[in-house]
Amino acid sequence: MAGVDDIYRDEFRARVLAGRPRSLLEVGSGSGTFLRSLKGGIDRLAGIDPNADDVEALRAEGYEVVVGKAEALPFQDREFDVVVFSFTPHHIDDWVAALKEAMRVARHSIEILEVWYDDGIADQRVAHDYDRWCKEIDRRAGMVHNDTLSPGALLQPIIEGRGLTYDYACRRVSSMCNVDEIEGTGRARFTKAGDDAALKQGFEQIIKDARRHGMSEEGCVQMTIELGR
Secondary structure (H helix, E strand, C coil): CCHHHHCCCCCCCCHHHHHCEEEEEEECCCHHHHHHHHHHCCHHHHEEEEHHHHHHHHHHCCCCEEEEECCCCCCCCCCEEEEEECCCCCHCCCCCHHHHHHHHHHEEEEEEEEEEEECCCCHHHHHHHHHHHHHHHHHHHCCCCCCCCCHHHHHHHHCCHHHHHHHHEECCCCCCCCCHHHHHHHHHHCCCCCCCCHHHHHHHHHHHHHHHHCCEEEEEEEEECCCCC
């Protein structure tokens, strides 16, 4: 059975292809999972990522990928029909700058797929707390791993822009996590973070909440920003 992230990516792929773009730039192409899923469906596929090893591996496969950051895209104005962010906004230092750059190099639209939690549901609040806890450990190790961005936060940089339209859907495939597995994984992560009383206390509370309310897999936001060009 496909994981929820795979389901969301498949739905997002259909959303992107529905616009029939002839050229596409993926910001934060990573190991190439999403780019590969588009192969054969779009004439020009390009990517950018700060990880030189991932870029080199994708180049070896024949993909047009460069090393760089979302906040300074090395491309011409309106060079691509569509610019895509696939589960990457929370890995970007400055989302405002990144979105402005995407708007500069996109001709028609920007497509965004981002993790989302429905905090009005108890098992989702627990999952969000655990996600934040894990990201705190990642940040201490030097990773850019911010909290997930709500639809409003994703749109904030352009909300007052003229000539722009947008739509989005918050999607959730309800799937419960195995709390025993989460506890084992979390304790393994914690051992790498050193002896930190606050982190430990936070984790113990999360597991307590998970056993009381349950913990479920994340949802997602699928968003299209049309540039009106």
